Amino acid sequence: MTTEIIQQSRKSSFVRARLVPGLILIAIGLVILFLFGVDTEAGQQATFGMNAMRSQALPIPDLTLPVQPAIYVLILVTVFLGAWQLARGIRSTGLLIGMVAFCFVVAFLIWATRDKSFNLVGMLSSSLVRATPIALAALCGVISERAAVVNIAIEGIMLIAAETAVMAGTLSHSLYVGLLVAILTGALIAAIHAVLVIKYKVDQIVSGVAINIFGIGITSFISSRFLERNGDLLNNSGTFPVIPVPLLSKIPILGPILFENNLIVYLMILLVIVLHILLFYTPWGLRTRAVGEHPKAADTLGINVFLMRYVNVIIGGMIAGLGGAYFTLGSVGRFDEIMTAGKGFIGLAAMIFGKWNPIGAFTSSLIFGFADSLQVKMQILKVPIPSQILGMAPYLVTMIVLAGLVGRAIPPAADGQPYEK
């Protein structure tokens, strides 16, 4: 009798788990139909440019898609996936959501480009570039939180590093000096955070917020006091040039995206790989993760918990310093007040989305970078949505991502708790 009841309830919860997402997916297919499908006419074509401007890659012809058939195909795919979910159930919901989101975005792009042309490779390339500060912020977060120190101060660190980078770069007429100064500044501010949090056991979020407030204050203060009046002397560093990788940049689509960027982007990609190897394939990484999951056990093994935390937070600070340098030395060559615009926090969301590992953080930063560059391109394409509403896209994406995934994303066990010997 009881087994029947248990089997019944298990069956009904299975059914529910299949029913709801399946129906949602089919509904999304219908949404695509009504939002994008009905607005198109029969003969429209969307042209996607496949060659970035000023690129060394071999030119390939542009991709021209007929609009209506393409959108209908995407709707069919979505509805098919929904129906499959309804009938059989697909285990990996993340993959499913990813595929449907991909269809939705592609349909949106095709709809927006009807009768116009749109440089797709250019947009993908700028996605990677815009993802760079987010990815660096996320990497800083990963390193720090794997050792169980919550680092909300990334925004403040990046801002201060950006300002010192541009000042040092302008004064010394060398971008590399500016980069070095940015990294050192990042390390310094992170060290302050580490001392407050590890030695004085200040609440980690309070300390982070305080450093953010301080960062905004001091950078705006110095900007108003010195940079505005002495622009050429202090605020004009120039930017890192684009360095194409000799052979690889000739590859048609991947070349302009991955292999024609400036130094900071290359460093970021390198850091993702290096950090992943360090964290998961070296003894140091194992000790770090041990300190983050169960510091007491690590301590009994003889690992110096405090030292590991200090080292990790400072390394994270250096990475965040590099991220700060991107804003000035890698992008516009001068400092504007509050130029980080919340990217530090988006980086934290990317870290959570990426489940606290470097490659995951990098992938999710790409998504955010894509959202960011999408809203800029949409303004160029004159999509009938006001630019400010489009500008909300990265932040909305962050919130949706956090809402959808944090429940399932598990932070390091000792995250946020000060260690008492």
Place this chain on the structure above:
Amino acid sequence: MKSKDVKKKAATKPADKEEPTSKGKRGFWSQAGQTLLIPALSVVTGLVFGAIIIIITDAHVLAAYKNFFSAPGLALLAPFEAVFNAYGALFTGSFGSPVALVKAIQTYAATGDNASLLKAIYPFTESLVSATPYIFSGLAVALGFRCGLFNIGAEGQFFIGALCSAYVGYAFKMPWYFHLPLALLAGALGGAIWGAIPGYLKAVTGAHEVVNTIMMNWIAFRLSDWLLTGPMMAAGFRPVTPVIQDTAFLPRIFSDPLRFNAGFFLALAVAALVYWFLFKTTLGFEIRAVGMNPDAARYAGMSIVRNFVLVMTLSGALAGLAGASQVLGVDHWVGQGFSAGYGFDSIALALLGKSHPVGVVLAALLFGFLRGGATRMQSMAGIPIDIISVIQGFVIIFVAAPAIIRAIYRLRVARVEETVLTRGWGK
């Protein structure tokens, strides 16, 4: 101290006269002094650090030190001069010049002309005007802290509240006894919705409210950008709303140009209301219990989800009221860049005030005076207003890490219980 307590204990029957203090056998004033000591010292130390930054970035001081060996006296005096200028301007900006006040009183006594008197108390009333939104937003963040929630979204909620109350203010024509409460209510409601969203997300999905409220802030900025250049824009070129109707004004106490209005008293009333709510109602007790120990609260049958949503909603409503009071009482319209950092400042306020309404009011008054003076400091001594953010950053750190203050001043103050504010990324 200890011997006195022993004697007291011997003199009275143990079950009889128990001193009505919760933290040991100390008197009220001594305890008040204890609680005020660290925040007061934090503010002082923050001001000192701010002074150091002013000194090392002052052009005159740097120039004077260049000629250190030729004119040592000048060089040594220069820092003091810089700080004196800066903080002197700060003082006259916050309180007004005592000399001018005395003269104005004399003029008033002699001729009955109150123009110069009004001018003399202008800085003081301006500081109170600056303090009013701080009281509201400080209460908002403090309420959140009491429940273990970190509401950094006060900035966005402030803005949305301001826009909502401005809309009700200019779009409707009603007698003032409907219009004014409705406008205030609209502001509170707007902020409440803006706070409820991250609250709901945290309660249901566990997403941390720090990142969500900051995202909501940025969304609010973009939304207001769009509204102020589109649907809510007044005729003309500037991205501002139309001026609100007279019937929605918060009444001014003195005549122009003094901007002191009833909003200040409203803020004090709301602070009293929040005190009553937190400490004298069962709902407030639940909120505090959830903040102090969520697991124990859940074991006692309190709903964590419901409390999170409730607190974020109320917190948002308070921050929305801050925006509403600013629009209805002071500016009477909303423009871009309206809020100027109230959100982050109120975090410092709530920490300084130890999340207690009385402390928040005192801290808000302090910040109001600092802000009032900072504008004058910027115009008279040429020091950018951002120094206040720097000082606030220091103050927050010192309040959050009392060990630093204790180390600096070699205090042997007993450890007062320190509030646990947050718990990492949530479950």
